[in-house]
Amino acid sequence: MKFPKGGSAPATDAPGSAVGERPEDERPPLRLMLTYGVQHILALYAGVITPPLIMAAAVGLDPVETGLIISAALLVSGLMTLIQTLGVWRFGMRMPLVIGASFIPITAMTAIGESSGLPAVFGASLVAGLFGILIAPVMASLIRFFPPVVTGSVITVVGLALIPVAVGWITENDASGVPTDTGLLLGGATLVMILVLSKVLRGVWGRASILLGLVLGTLLAAALGQVDFASVGEGAVFSLPTPFHFGPPEFQIAAIITMCIMMIVILSEGMADILAVSAVVGSKVDGRRLADGLRADAATAVVGPLLNSFPGSTFSQNIGLIALNKVKSRYVVATGAALLVAMGLFPILGRVVAMIPSPVLGGAGIVLFGSVAAAGIQTLAKVDYEGNQNLVIVAVSLGFGVLSIAAPDFFAGFPEWATMILHSGIVTATASALILNVFFNVLGGRDRRTEKPVEEPGPAPETVGSEASDRS
Template identity: 35%
Template structure:
């Protein structure tokens, strides 16, 4: 029996999801727009259309029908995997070539979603649990950097930033421990709000961005010009699309486990096709490639609220914020340290989900231990030392420069190569019996 949630509660919980992913959703257009030298007008459009497209992409994934939509409580946001390729391609080929490549990739994912959905046999529990753990572990360094104020902050690691992040974290934990029902489910939202208010007593909030933002900003197809279709940008973006699908597979599997839903190849097919539609939308409206946001997976796990109405509300909120930039700009008042204190909890919850999934794995098999050990080492290692593949060709760096992808591919390949071939680990009882038999 599904729990009924009132509209006000659904909006509150949806807003919590929006705030959880807002920093990531805003950061990508800021990085790409700044690197490509966009004007202030173009910058404003890029941020606004990004929020609206995040919302529409989320609603596509929620609209479960015969053709697309996985129907899990997912929130889609701009993919960080696409940042470096978009900047590189934009400087060499121009913005119109980027969006032509994104459109082609979206069509590719839509057409081949059925075939990608048959890779489920590559994801037994030892792989799925490891991949989900890697997703969480790879995100934790970002959360910790945000706790210190963000890498670009001149006061990185200051006592004030650490105090704000730890205070936010403490508020969330206190509410989660002592709170009940709805209050407990919005612990992250309350923590972010309280942390921002606390910050205002230390440093007055700067409302300049809010004042400068416009009230209405409507989407425009092909805002940066008619898309161009160049072979190198298309091939690069196809690699990005495949990488994003692998990431989303881990997120789908984690949510399936959290919501106690057994996912079929048909579910994955619809999920992939919805992401292809999100790519297509991003290309047409000159936004970005989109993928399932892992921090929102952690939020579902932490809040314990799995109702799809929540993420549907989040989708509509994002669309609204994109259309009304002045309101969207209010979220820029939240200090990075406060967001860090909130997200580090959610990233840790993703790790916990992975550990939970691994409890069904046979740990007496040495092969399983090797798969987990090597995959996590490579995934986390690449995240901490991203320059590991710096001397390799750009398309290989795109594929392996992301710790989540490196670790995930390692888990999949190792499972295919060595699974079931390892000898069981000798337990203390085995050794004792063997020694007795030798006397």
């Protein structure tokens, strides 16, 4: 999109770029930056707040503490998006990319959190973040080992692994697994409202259907007397973050290994999203710039635990928004990031989210988490299955990924450190996909083609509330 004369500024801060060379360096007028920045917030908000909500439920946080980690997730998302869009030294792509709390490590973090608490989660995330920063250049050079057959399999498993979380919200984690009549009503009504909104709304409002569905579902729950408003008034309205609010990080070997594996997956997803946004924007990406973007993704796992949040990744649904409205300016995304930082400094907003009844979250979670799996399936559709063993790679990887979902105690007989690592279906899916891809497609001295031949481009399908090629 071209803006009025005087509405753009020359690029001077990107290494190796000439003045006015890149479309992402345009500066629209301030009023447009605010308008389009708010659109990006609407597209990502539900995705940013969901991982901390899952973690809060897993470790039994009260509403005030839940509000705190939600605010922290918004704050970290805003800060790291500013770094990704504007760049700080060798961190940041200087592209219109949004970073938010990642869905990929959720199942691993809940397992760690349930057994050892949030300090162990934060300690493992810190080490994984440093590990990710170190390997970012290597990952950028090894992109051929992460073709769609690998990333698609892993992202699909991420979505499938999160579906039980949504079901647990609807049943309010009752031991019987049977929802109450009210829980079933609220979860079902929220799901229906999201689907109707997705049908009747268009553009950015359609992408915000999950957020709007949560609001309407909460209003229905309030009418039924199922919302506790008392906790909203507890705690400060405005507050600066307190580093390590839940205690100093703890470093456990098995948890660290698990999170380092998760970091490899996060970075592989980040590579796919960075390449996707470069195609949408029409800007070239070399190995150095790709590594700078991956460092920003990895650094979120360092900054996040410091401020009581979690590892993050690039959000692909915002790339779809750029393709939709044709606004390619990174300064638009940076404006939205500044608004996120401001929102993160008001814990009361987090407590408002924390009061949403569990069944309402469950109804939205079915769509949100299912969309993550659908994004993985969409990626797998790019794979060429003729004359190779890619179907076997997908089949075995999905099988290993679903194994711990179908039989949670399958690895219980293994040593404790191995059980913690293998308990995550994402770990087993990632390991099997990588190993099998190397075995079938790399060994023998050449890479075999794993993507379908390029066809005449058509309109990209949209997924309701899609989080990532997340992935999510």
